Amino acid sequence: MLRCKVSSLILQHTVLSRAHLTPELALRLITPECPLWTARAEELPFPDPFWGFYWPGGQATARYILDNPKIVENKTVLDLGCGCGAGAIAAAKMKAKNVVANDIDVYALEATCINAALNGISLTTSASNLIGEKPLKPHCDTVLVGDMFYDSEFAETLFKWLMTLKGTTVLIGDxxxxxxxxxxxxxxxxxxxxxxxxxxxxxxxxxxxxWQLDIK
Known part of the structure; x- marks a missing residue:
């Protein structure tokens, strides 16, 4: 019941858009046509709907994957802080073996599921806070990080942890x-x-x- 309510709210307050760097992907987003575009914080039906926007780093990540499918083909891919899920969806479309869309926000995960269905693909979701986990389990061949360097202190923590992921291809869109x-x-x-x-x-x-992170 809770998931149905979340899904209904997302569908109510977003529109389908292809006006971005990856028009191959249909995504439910908050655009200037949506009342939420100009809504004040107290008017929002969700806590900070960051997942309703297709951030530049996420667009770079998904665009590169769509143009260079070999980087994810037959790989296990983790989309860290997936937001609207574009990176995960692009990886699944480009024949990744397994894709996990991860975000600690339940609205982001539901938005990702909605967008995945729109694009005819299936993926796994995870609400775990994976940042700092050593080693990262389950092991992933590729980790996608789309526009997560939004805060200077958090950026430092995130970058240090990413540098510990030996044996993993880390792609950072920013x-x-x-x-x-x-x-x-x-x-x-x-x-x-x-x-x-x-x-x-x-x-x-x-x-x-x-960017690709060179992990020593």
Whole structure:
């Protein structure tokens, strides 16, 4: 019953959109056509609906996977902090062996399930807080990190933990938040110009980049 209520709220307050870097993916998002776009905090029916937006880092991650399917094909993939689930959905479409969409927010996981169904794919979800887990269980071949460097203190914790994931390909999508580009061990794989609507949503960012973390 609770899941049905969550799903109903998400469907009520989002619209189907392909106006992003990955038009191959149909995603239920909060757009300027939605009342929530301009709603005040006290008017929100959810706690912080971050999952309703397709953040630049997530767009870079999914775009790269769709263009370079070999990076996930037959791999076990974890989409960490999955948000709307685009990275996980892209990996599943590109024939990853197993995909786990992880987020500690139940609304994000339900939004991911809705979006996965829209795109005709299936995946597994996890609500566990995996950051800091050593070793990461179950082991994943590839970890996707889309736009999670939104806070400087959290970014430091996250980056240090990611550097411990030996034997794992870590892909980080980010538009350049909190000094990520100044960190060592990052290999730039691709940079994309954001479409106009994404620039509007993300004041100050006009492009987004996909990085691979070199873990020693």
């Amino acid at each position: 538009p350049g938040r909190h000094g990520l580009t100044q960190r060592t061990g990052l290999k730039r794989l691709a940079t994309y110009q954001l479409p106009p609507n994404s620039c509007l949503e993300n004041r100050g960012f006009a492009e987004t980049t996909l």
